[in-house]
Amino acid sequence: MHDIRAIRENPEAFDAALARRGLASLAGELLAVDEQRRAAITRAEGAQAEQNRASKEVGAAKARGDEGEFERLRALVAEKKAEVAAMRGEADAADARLQAMLAEIPNLPLAEVPEGADEADNVEVRRWGSPRNIETPREHFDIPAVQGGLDLPLAAKLSGARFMVLRASVARLHRALAQFMLDLHGGSHGLTEVWAPVLVRDEAMFGTGQLPKFAEDSYQTTNGWWLVPTSEVSITNFAAGEIYEAGDLPIRMVAHSQCFRSEAGSAGKDTTGILRQHQFEKVEMVTLCTPDQALAEHERMTGCAEAVLQALGLPYRVVVLCTGDMGFGAQKTHDIEVWLPGQGKYREISSVSTCGTFQARRMNARFRPEGGGKPEFIATLNGSGLAVGRTLIAVLENGQEADGSVSLPEVLAPYLGGAGQISAEGALV
RNA sequence: GGAGAGGUGCCGGAGUGGUCGAACGGGGCGGUCUCGAAAACCGUUGUGGGGGUGACCCCACCCAGGGUUCGAAUCCCUGUCUCUCCGCCA
CATH class of the missing domain: 3.30.930.10 (Bira Bifunctional Protein; Domain 2)
Structure with missing residues (x-):
């Protein structure tokens, strides 16, 4: 299994090594999926942070008997929760795609390994x-x-x-x-x-x-x-x-x-x-x-x-x-x-x-x-x-x-x- | 295969719905003290992910995966592993 971060840092080297094995370039495709994945994670975590904040305040509002604020925050939490679920879903799907791709890519030969077909x-x-x-x-x-x-x-x-x-x-x-x-x-x-x-x-x-x-x-x-x-x-x-x-x-x-x-x-x-x-x-x-x-x-x-x-x-x-x-x-x-x-x-x-x-x-x-x-x-x-x-x-x-x-x-x-x-x-x- | 009991941090072990990433003890690491060490005392001590030039910020993780709930280590379901008893068996 390859390290997606290493590929991100040096996609050319990755593709060059694949080529030595007689395989087509894959870095571009992998990085595109990785990009989708990270973007979805960032959004999901942002929404999650907001949900967490609101959740904490709900308890406080309830404790001081502020029913109006309580209901408002409750609705906010519900809204964020849906947002988190959607973003997480996207992130998980992208991650699954990435993992599936990476799982089927063979190891790369060391530089000293002679090049050849069979x-x-x-x-x-x-x-x-x-x-x-x-x-x-x-x-x-x-x-x-x-x-x-x-x-x-x-x-x-x-x-x-x-x-x-x-x-x-x-x-x-x-x-x-x-x-x-x-x-x-x-x-x-x-x-x-x-x-x-x-x-x-x-x-x-x-x-x-x-x-x-x-x-x-x-x-x-x-x-x-x-x-x-x-x-x-x-x-x-x-x-x-x-x-x-x-x-x-x-x-x-x-x-x-x-x-x-x-x-x-x-x-x-x-x-x-x-x-x-x-x-x-x-x-x-x-x-x-x-x-x-x-x-x-x-x-x-x-x-x-x-x-x-x-x-x-x-x-x-x-x-x-x-x-x-x-x-x-x-x-x-x-x-x-x-x-x-x-x-x-x-x-x-x-x-x-x-x-x-x-x-x-x-x-x-x-x-x-x-x-x-x-x-x-x-x-x-x-x-x-x-x-x-x-x-x-x-x-x-x-x-x-x-x-x-x-x-x-x-x-x-x-x-x-x-x-x-x-x-x-x-x-x- | 049947019945039951459990899986919490490096280890032991609390914690049955609210600020718990988790009390307490042990271990490890750093320090104070000491000629040095022990003891004592103080501090510290996980993994993964995302963002940021950076100081740093955020998210997740109490076997795993689902669910209930505004909120779960704590409740429910499924899986899995361990232990005890019975059965079977090399």
Whole structure:
């Protein structure tokens, strides 16, 4: 959510930033509505002040038994009251229009974000590791070791397309990955592990920016709760309405949750395998900090996500998203793409964004600056650390051997009863 | 799901129609006293919005939204959250 006062002070800069995102100018329209709104407020408050004055005098007139004055003031109050109601109505309507417009405008890219139209214009920042030389790489669902452990037809029977059933070694590996990530982030990375609801109210979805514009992308229960598309929604909204002390920031959290996405519009992409699911698990990092800490925290969080891939020995690259490819709430985003031998491509496995004060403004999340003073909006960041299902794919595909087995990263052994491999027959050994 | 009790400022807690943005206590901050500290005493202490170059002025907010009234923290309705008991349940 943007600050209308900032737009008022520098409409040209606002429109220029929108243009970088490929959007048309909006400042003129916004300021016109803002003008109407403020004019109506001024008139409403003027009338209200008069009404308040008259109201006070009514009591006094009554007390001294001045019936004539009493009746006159009463009539005056009634008149002002009607005037106030009319003006307030105008002000509220203008305000609602303004809020509705602002609520659908995406965050603006930082100056350092490369300009571009889509994915193709993202800029690679660095690479880590190099892909193994695999003779005839298979996609995860074709690897012999995985055959008994991944049952897509069964999932289809239960739920339809884009769901999965995992069994035995693969189910356990999936769980092991999530546990490993949580332990790593909660341990040496110093994040606080949290657990939060995945069913949330409208307000929470608005706060992080899923509503009002992207209602179609999420599922809603019959009684109105939303199933979160990422626990970023639940966790970032911890801050809603809060005023933190500057000294308490940054607050760094990590959670593991189910995520639900209806993926409207993506039909036809990645239809085989488990890359794109309606329900999946993700380990998510969220940081609440002051705006001037945000960029350093963004790098730190990216590093936390990379550490998971490094520990698992999975080759990846980090790209900075261009202006045209960034999400609604982001000011700057790093995507981390892991090497998938089966596709012979780097594919997104994590997305780390700083939202600046954009979400904080939507959810009224503030902090009191060092040494006191007026509360200011905090900055919020979120990043996957990592998407568990996609990590499963990456581990399986990168570890696949010519004999049909899969070699597993050593760091997972403690979570797998010491196993280091899934045999071609699907057993953990 | 049923029955009941409640939601007041940083915290505790008054306040059931009239000048209450809110008594009182605690906490915080500033000061007096002191070599310093404690104690004591004095003062101060919210958020949002509108207007003005400015000193400053105005409006709103006692969970939220409606309503009654000349006037509501106080009365009515709805929602919401918390607590207690019953039922159900992992």
